[in-house]
Amino acid sequence: MKLFKKITSLLVAGAIGGSSLGMIPLHASAASIKDKPSYIQPLANEWSSHSSGSGQIQETMMKWNLTVSVDTLGIAEKMNRLLQNNTFQNITREMTDQTFAFAKNRYNVMLFTSDSKFNHHFQDVKFHAKLHYNGINYDVYVFENGNFNTYNQEETKPWAWAYKGWIQSNTTGSNIQFYLPKLGA
16 A cells, blocks of 8 residues: 555656656645735836846836846746736746746746745756845745755745745755756666
8 A cells, every 4th residue: 555655646746747757756835825915006017137138118017027147047038928928826836837847847946035034055056036026025046956944933924935846855844955856867
């Protein structure tokens, strides 16, 4: 029975991870909602990107600003289009999932509220951006390895963090240990 549960878990994880990942377990998670966020509807939608050096303003209902500091994957423009063309029900979960897809399901992705002061250390960062969306500041990371501690002495905002990627199976408590699996070898 125990073997059957392990095989079932691997098959489900493989299905979630997509066919390109085969049987490598993939994990995704997000913090739970505690309070409802405030909603503000400004008139302009702005973005800036240090990597491309260009900016744009467009009329819209939501205000957002994406400031990219690292983009070795060339995904900044895709991120901007996503923000331009979508209204999110859950920004942390949806942006994390889309960023993972933009990174071709190859790297770990972490998105969290900047103001919450979470302790984190990411190695081999492929993409990093500061996102201001609907009055809340976020950090978006695409990376190979690292850790993120979900414990916070301050009360966190709703959906304060989300990740998609590979974590150590022995991860316990509030510390999440990320790794990058060896694919195709």
